[in-house]
Amino acid sequence: MAGNEATPLTSPEISIKECLLSPNDFDEAKISGISDSSTDPSTDKDETSSNKKKKIKDEKRCRVCGDMALGYNFDAVTCESCKAFFRRNARGSKSTRCLFQGNCVIDVRTRRFCPHCRLQKCFNVGMKKDMILDETERKARMAKVLENRQKRQVKAKGREEVTSSEQEVGTDWSELITNTPVSNFSENSPTPTSASSEHMPCKIDLSNLPEDREMYRKLTESESVFIKELTLLYESTLASFTDSYHSDQNNYSTINQLVNNSEIAVRRLIKFVKRINDFMRLSQDDQIAALKACVLSTILLRSVAFYSSEKDVWITAKGEVPTKILKKATGYISLHDSHTRYCRTLKDVVQDNHEMMTLMQLIIIFNPEGPNLASRTLISDIQDHYITLLKHYLEAEYSFSNAKEMLPFLLQKLSELKELSEEHSKVLLQVNPTEIEPLMLEVLNLK
């Protein structure tokens, strides 16, 4: 069931612009997998729903405390408060204890007195704890909500733009693409100042962080919410496994296949940026330019997320892909070496921290140095914002002193990303455009 979704989503006619503009996500829902089983708790739970409706008419009382009930909660008619109580406590592992005989009367008045008996009664009346969404299901649900929320925003915004009609006829996207040769990707990124520090090790002992809470920043509520939302978004798009990836090594045997296999990453990148308000604030041309400029870096950064240092492989949904395929596919040994070295060093520090990856991803998206950008200052300001956020995050998670080491290290790695993607773009020049998916052609300026 899960594996055969690859074909429909590569419908060849879809351009980046269309992807960006479309209120829906083409087949992205399928790609991310968040919409299917995980968010669908109803499947095995509503067989009895017809009886329930009848029952509920006469049972408007909470089965647990007798308070007014609105309907079924976790498979029993209960009031809001028992619902919330059950949600909070049923999954919890910490055992409560009754201070009396374990048979306390639970009613509207007394329900607060003995959590133990209340919970017991919840179970007795048939509330089911497996109907409480677990961590993954909750994340998926939140991602879905977020997705829809942003979709609505984009839609609303789109309507505004159309009514103020200034950009319907003029934007010839295909023109824009053909005008920009592949070399532009790297060309005008000013030669990074320090090729020398390529190997700046970051020796932070993350297992030994300072005890004193004073040594950590406390994130503001809005910062932590924002980071949380971004990370969820990242997890549901860029960081999720691609079940259409082929770990079969044959699929990586030519560069073309390698490029095509990155298409899904690109689609996810588009899906990701579409949900970022800061990104949607940019003009359409800048959106496209920014997107194109960060594609290779994104793919490379993403490869770090899936990299396993111990095995020297990339982990995909379908298994492990040894990094040596890169050597085979491209014939560039130094490319292979620098890429894996990059993965290893960055992975050492980032490990599986999605917040860090998310913020780094955002920093590369809002890169004011990219080609063909109009509002560089704006983009730079946005980038600053994410750099600050990353700094704050590091200070909150790893203490002020560690953050002081980590931030420059991470930024350094981001600038190395530029060099690395330049190397990769050289390889892309070998690509035979006729065999490449259209979206990839566009996004990599190979058209």
Add this chain to the structure above:
DNA sequence: CTAGCCTTGAGA
């Protein structure tokens, strides 16, 4: 923590 209210996605 509790409990009430709100927002949502899914399904009828």
Add this chain to the structure above:
DNA sequence: TCTCAAGGCTAG
């Protein structure tokens, strides 16, 4: 479009 049943938020 409506209803149901999840989770989230937050004043108390």
